Amino acid sequence: MRLSHFYLPTQKETPSDAQIASHRLMLKAGMVYQSSAGIYTWLPLGLRVLRKIENIINEEMDAAGCQEVLMPTIQSAELWQKSGRLDSYGKEMLKFKDRHDRELLYGPTNEELITEVFSQHIKSYRDIPKNLYQIQWKFRDEIRPRFGVMRGREFLMKDAYSFDIDYEGAKKSYWRMYQTYLKIFKRMGLTAIPVRADSGAIGGDMSHEFQILAPAGESSLYYEVAFESLDFDDPNVMDEVVRLYAAVDEKHDPQSCPVPPHQLKQSKGIEVGHIFYFGSKYSEPLGAKVMTPSGQLVNVEMGSYGIGVSRLVGAIIEANFDGEGIKWPDPVAPFQVGIVNAKTHDPKAVAFADAVYEKLKEAGVETLYDDTDERPGAKFANMDLIGLPWQVIVGAKAVEKGIIEIKRRSDGTRQELDLTSFINQLAA
Amino acid sequence: MRLSHFYLPTQKETPSDAQIASHRLMLKAGMVYQSSAGIYTWLPLGLRVLRKIENIINEEMDAAGCQEVLMPTIQSAELWQKSGRLDSYGKEMLKFKDRHDRELLYGPTNEELITEVFSQHIKSYRDIPKNLYQIQWKFRDEIRPRFGVMRGREFLMKDAYSFDIDYEGAKKSYWRMYQTYLKIFKRMGLTAIPVRADSGAIGGDMSHEFQILAPAGESSLYYEVAFESLDFDDPNVMDEVVRLYAAVDEKHDPQSCPVPPHQLKQSKGIEVGHIFYFGSKYSEPLGAKVMTPSGQLVNVEMGSYGIGVSRLVGAIIEANFDGEGIKWPDPVAPFQVGIVNAKTHDPKAVAFADAVYEKLKEAGVETLYDDTDERPGAKFANMDLIGLPWQVIVGAKAVEKGIIEIKRRSDGTRQELDLTSFINQLAA
Numbered sequence: 131m132r133l134s135h136f137y138l139p140t141q142k143e144t145p146s147d148a149q150i151a152s153h154r155l156m157l158k159a160g161m162v163y164q165s166s167a168g169i170y171t172w173l174p175l176g177l178r179v180l181r182k183i184e185n186i187i188n189e190e191m192d193a194a195g196c197q198e199v200l201m202p203t204i205q206s207a208e209l210w211q212k213s214g215r216l217d218s219y220g221k222e223m224l225k226f227k228d229r230h231d232r233e234l235l236y237g238p239t240n241e242e243l244i245t246e247v248f249s250q251h252i253k254s255y256r257d258i259p260k261n262l263y264q265i266q267w268k269f270r271d272e273i274r275p276r277f278g279v280m281r282g283r284e285f286l287m288k289d290a291y292s293f294d295i296d297y298e299g300a301k302k303s304y305w306r307m308y309q310t311y312l313k314i315f316k317r318m319g320l321t322a323i324p325v326r327a328d329s330g331a332i333g334g335d336m337s338h339e340f341q342i343l344a345p346a347g348e349s350s351l352y353y354e355v356a357f358e359s360l361d362f363d364d365p366n367v368m369d370e371v372v373r374l375y376a377a378v379d380e381k382h383d384p385q386s387c388p389v390p391p392h393q394l395k396q397s398k399g400i401e402v403g404h405i406f407y408f409g410s411k412y413s414e415p416l417g418a419k420v421m422t423p424s425g426q427l428v429n430v431e432m433g434s435y436g437i438g439v440s441r442l443v444g445a446i447i448e449a450n451f452d453g454e455g456i457k458w459p460d461p462v463a464p465f466q467v468g469i470v471n472a473k474t475h476d477p478k479a480v481a482f483a484d485a486v487y488e489k490l491k492e493a494g495v496e497t498l499y500d501d502t503d504e505r506p507g508a509k510f511a512n513m514d515l516i517g518l519p520w521q522v523i524v525g526a527k528a529v530e531k532g533i534i535e536i537k538r539r540s541d542g543t544r545q546e547l548d549l550t551s552f553i554n555q556l557a558a
Numbered sequence: 559m560r561l562s563h564f565y566l567p568t569q570k571e572t573p574s575d576a577q578i579a580s581h582r583l584m585l586k587a588g589m590v591y592q593s594s595a596g597i598y599t600w601l602p603l604g605l606r607v608l609r610k611i612e613n614i615i616n617e618e619m620d621a622a623g624c625q626e627v628l629m630p631t632i633q634s635a636e637l638w639q640k641s642g643r644l645d646s647y648g649k650e651m652l653k654f655k656d657r658h659d660r661e662l663l664y665g666p667t668n669e670e671l672i673t674e675v676f677s678q679h680i681k682s683y684r685d686i687p688k689n690l691y692q693i694q695w696k697f698r699d700e701i702r703p704r705f706g707v708m709r710g711r712e713f714l715m716k717d718a719y720s721f722d723i724d725y726e727g728a729k730k731s732y733w734r735m736y737q738t739y740l741k742i743f744k745r746m747g748l749t750a751i752p753v754r755a756d757s758g759a760i761g762g763d764m765s766h767e768f769q770i771l772a773p774a775g776e777s778s779l780y781y782e783v784a785f786e787s788l789d790f791d792d793p794n795v796m797d798e799v800v801r802l803y804a805a806v807d808e809k810h811d812p813q814s815c816p817v818p819p820h821q822l823k824q825s826k827g828i829e830v831g832h833i834f835y836f837g838s839k840y841s842e843p844l845g846a847k848v849m850t851p852s853g854q855l856v857n858v859e860m861g862s863y864g865i866g867v868s869r870l871v872g873a874i875i876e877a878n879f880d881g882e883g884i885k886w887p888d889p890v891a892p893f894q895v896g897i898v899n900a901k902t903h904d905p906k907a908v909a910f911a912d913a914v915y916e917k918l919k920e921a922g923v924e925t926l927y928d929d930t931d932e933r934p935g936a937k938f939a940n941m942d943l944i945g946l947p948w949q950v951i952v953g954a955k956a957v958e959k960g961i962i963e964i965k966r967r968s969d970g971t972r973q974e975l976d977l978t979s980f981i982n983q984l985a986a
Contacts, residue, residue: 137625137688139679163675165630166662171675172628180628197565200600200608202593202712203631203695204664224632226654228711229699234594236632236664247591247599251567260565267631267695271657283656284630 131465132487133500137174139163140512150346152447153278155456159516161443168275168283170440175516178464179443180286184265186317186461187288187437194310196261196290201243203267207233209242213415222270236269241412241434244291248430249418255295258420258430259303263290265439280400280444290435295422297409300431304336304407307435309368311340311403314437316362319459320449323353323399325376336407339378341399344448349399350379354389400445407433450540456517457540465498466556468518472506472525483524486534486549490522493553514539522552559893560915561928565602567591568940578774580875581706583884587944589871596703596711598868603944606892607871608714612693614745614889615716615865622738624689624718629671631695635661637670640843650698664697669840669862672719676858677846683723686848686858687731691718693867708828708872718863723850725837728859732764732835735863737796739768739831742865744790747887748877751781751827753804764835769806769827772876777827778807782817828873835861878968884945885968893926894984896946900934900953911952914962914977918950921981942967950980 139160148154156162161176172180188198207225210216216223216235224236237243244262252258265288275283292303308324315322320342327339341351353376360367375389378399387394410429413419419427438445450457460466469487473479480501487499498518500509513521523535527546536552537544547555567588576582584590589604600608616626635653638644644651644663652664665671672690680686693716703711720731736752743750748770755767769779781804788795803817806827815822838857841847847855866873878885888894897915901907908929915927926946928937941949951963955974964980965972975983 135623137627137679137690160679163678165671165674166632166634166660169630169632171630171671173675174625174627177626177628195563197602198605199565199602200605202597202599204594204597204697204712206594206597221657224654224656226652228652229649229701232594243593243599246593247601250591251565251588262565269632273657284632 131498133498134502136498138516139173140515148278150277150280150444150448151451152280152346152444155447155451155515156278156444159456162279164278168272168281170279170282170284175464176443179446179458179462180440182462182464183318183439183442183446184286184288187265187314187439190310190314190317191261191263191288191290194261194306196263198264199244199247199262200264200266201237201240201247203236203269204234205237205240205243207235209246209416210235213242213412215242222272224269224271237266238268238270239287239434239436240264240266240289241291241432242416245412245416245418245432248291248293249413249416252293252420252430254421255423259292259294259299261290261292261303261307263288263435278444279440280448282440285438286440288437288439292433292435293418293420294431295420295428297431300407300409300433301336304405304433305368305372307405307433308338309371311405311435311437312360312371313362315340315342315402318442318446318462320402320446321358322402323351323357323376324371325351325353325378325399326381327378327404335409338405339401340403340405341378342402342445342449343397344400344445345398346448347398347400349401350396351399352377352379352382352387352394352396354393355395356393358395400441400448401438402442402445403435403437405433405435451517454511455515458517458519460519463496463519464516465496465518467495467497467520467522468513468516469497469499469522469524470506470509470513471499471501472509472523473529474501474503476529478529479524482528482532486522486524486528489549490553493557495553495556520556559926561926562930564926566944567601568943576706578705578708578876579879580708580774580872583875583879583943584706584872587884590707592706596700596709598707598710598712603892604871607874607886607890608868610890610892611746611867611870611874612714612716615693615742615867618738618742618745619691619716619718622689622734624691626692627672627675627690628692628694629665629668629675631664631697632662633665633668633671635663637674637844638663641670641840642843643670650700652697652699665694666696666698667715667862667864668692668694668717669719669860670844673840673844673846673860676719676721677841677844680721680848680858682849683851687720687722687727689718689720689731689735691716691863706872707868708876710868713866714868716865716867720861720863721846721848722859723848723856724859728835728837728861729764732833732861733796733800735833735861736766737799739833739863739865740788740799741790743768743770743830746870746874746890748830748874749786750830751779751785751804752799753779753781753806753827754809755806755832766833767806767829768831768833770830770873770877771825772828772873773826774876775826775828777829778824779827780805780807780810780815780822780824782821783823784821786823828869828876829866830870830873831863831865833861833863879945882939883943886945886947888947891924891947892944893924893946895923895925895948895950896941896944897925897927897950897952898934898937898941899927899929900937900951901957902929902931904957906957907952910956910960914950914952914956917977918981921985923981923984948984
């Protein structure tokens with residue numbers, strides 16, 4: 131993509147109302163535009179990151195045997211009357227009436243709706259276990275939306291729901307999602323710490339939050355250092371993970387903690403996922419029953435599994451930025467490479483940069499090419515701000531010797547090499 | 559995907575409230591589930607088709623130089639006050655208040671919001687033309703939602719908005735979208751007829767509807783037969799298209815029609831797209847001005863371009879079905895191939911069918927493998943119902959001679975050949 135054509139409205143000034151780095155950087159880098167309090171329009175750069183995150187989640191959910199569905203954003207209030215949550219959910223639920231005076235709501239979560247869908251179609255143990263998931267917009271009318279997309283009102287969430295014949299099956303589904311979550315966050319370049327949690331508005335009796343480490347996190351955690359060096363290719367990794375200690379501040383008691391202090395670390399964390407086992411909490415009031423092999427009708431055993439997809443964009447930035455801007459981990463970067471032509475008035479440099487762009491495109495590398503007339507300093511600052519993993523700088527050496535300068539955004543290291551070597555390096 | 563694992567809740571009975579074929583077939587084939595009046599949950603088979611349609615639209619919009627954004631579903635009513643549409647839009651707009659008593663609405667279309675986004679960032683002729691688009695859910699509170707996803711209340715729409723410095727530029731943007739629309743529908747295996755239209759609630763003075771031919775269409779059209787044999791690879795195709803005659807029933811006057819009757823055809827049509835040029839209708843009240851090269855501030859010239867994405871799923875079925883079920887055009891089919899093992903009790907046939915499935919997967923062919931214990935007749939009926947373009951039948955000849963039977967769903971033709979030849983045929 132040529133920058134002269136790309137819709138990338140970066141901002142020079144630091145937005146005054148943005149309190150945390152990710153919010154500031156997302157506005158400055160032209161990733162989002164705030165349309166109302168806690169409600170954002172995603173601009174092309176931000177949308178590309180959102181889609182990358184969605185893709186990783188889709189791939190890992192599918193690999194775990196889950197099936198993707200898509201529920202509507204608007205639900206009938208009736209179902210929530212049956213589950214008893216219509217009133218108990220509180221003011222975060224946006225309720226309204228349609229032209230026929232029927233009560234509707236904008237789904238803040240979907241346990242009721244998916245339980246109904248499931249129970250309409252699945253009646254027998256033969257058709258389960260099933261795990262149905264979606265990536266869909268939710269609305270929670272936060273009293274004080276803040277921190278940009280980290281605590282917005284309209285937000286994108288991956289929500290999955292497991293259905294099993296009994297507690298043993300439900301537990302298996304729960305731990306499969308637990309493992310899948312660790313893989314998902316790992317693939318995004320994040321260290322996620324699963325912490326035992328209260329189950330809150332969803333209810334139930336087994337629950338973990340997934341916290342990623344970032345200085346601006348709202349939670350304070352204690353966790354065993356071994357979390358940071360887990361080998362996810364080891365088939366026994368799960369046996370190790372579940373033995374490891376992690377707790378949020380208010381539940382951590384140094385006196386009774388089973389782990390010696392030198393094996394503990396403290397950090398701020400941002401919650402990016404939450405999983406729940408809640409048995410028949412929804413299947414019972416909504417009548418979702420399945421036939422067992424012995425012909426008995428039982429309430430289906432359920433769990434639900436959320437990931438804050440739009441929130442992750444902010445959280446990843448909180449874990450990956452410096453004074454100059456964002457440092458995207460490769461798997462979620464909006465483009466892999468940014469080309470800066472530092473000599474826009476030299477026709478040879480322009481031709482060289484054009485050729486680099488074409489060759490990277492041919493090699494299938496997602497590239498943003500700054501072909502504008504801005505001065506080099508502004509171009510470099512802009513590339514650092516938007517945080518693409520690799521910068522290719524076309525300067526005097528390119529024209530003379532065919533050598534480009536490569537800057538790795540994450541650590542600032544530079545190397546000089548020819549384009550073919552760089553492309554091979556990217557593919558390796 | 560193995561059918562034993564896939565969530566495909568097909569229905570034996572014909573749903574009584576479904577008046578048209580696509581609605582009936584989508585429910586019977588387990589593509590959607592109605593959650594409320596005019597509000598649907600998309601089940602895995604339906605969602606796969608929806609995503610195929612989205613992908614084609616994304617590719618063609620990107621190829622036309624448009625940029626993808628994503629606006630929120632919930633908008634502030636304030637903007638609509640400025641444009642004057644808050645009251646004039648009528649009861650189809652779903653309005654409500656948040657916990658702070660601020661007026662919000664669920665976007666039925668997005669001219670106001672995109673104009674605001676644009677005007678916040680773009681101030682100069684240097685940064686236009688631009689065409690920003692999204693694929694996002696909309697809500698229109700239809701008084702009597704019907705025909706399944708064809709006239710639902712919550713529906714998925716592709717909406718694009720063009721921004722130009724003057725009328726000449728806006729016209730160019732308009733005709734580029736006109737051409738892009740023809741390509742998009744063509745790629746979905748549809749014949750789309752562009753018909754001059756009134757611009758209705760969007761306003762403006764140039765507008766075309768795109769109608770696809772289907773017996774259950776709500777509109778009645780007259781069009782020149784030449785539309786059916788256009789060659790879209792011909793660079794001059796647009797010159798020809800715009801000369802061709804097409805009109806809806808109420809605007810067609812046989813007396814004054816410039817085309818002789820033998821070159822005319824009559825058909826029912828389903829509207830699947832609508833494009834508008836409306837100049838400064840929104841940019842003026844919302845203050846979206848840009849600087850011309852001579853330093854003058856002018857209202858930006860706009861157009862908007864919609865495609866009913868979820869409606870298309872129904873419309874494509876209306877144009878492609880028979881008494882047995884759906885006949886998906888290849889480019890939008892949920893899977894390309896369905897494998898039926900007609901001899902599930904023969905271990906050799908099972909092994910053979912398993913191997914066919916694995917080889918098709920390896921070759922990158924999207925395949926649904928009916929590995930269930932249903933009797934062959936029910937399996938064949940099910941495959942015809944869900945309408946995958948190719949059926950691979952593993953029977954006695956497979957076990958004996960390694961020969962599979964291939965059925966082409968669109969015309970029922972059958973052939974016998976070995977798997978490698980079939981895979982080569984698919985790739986050709």
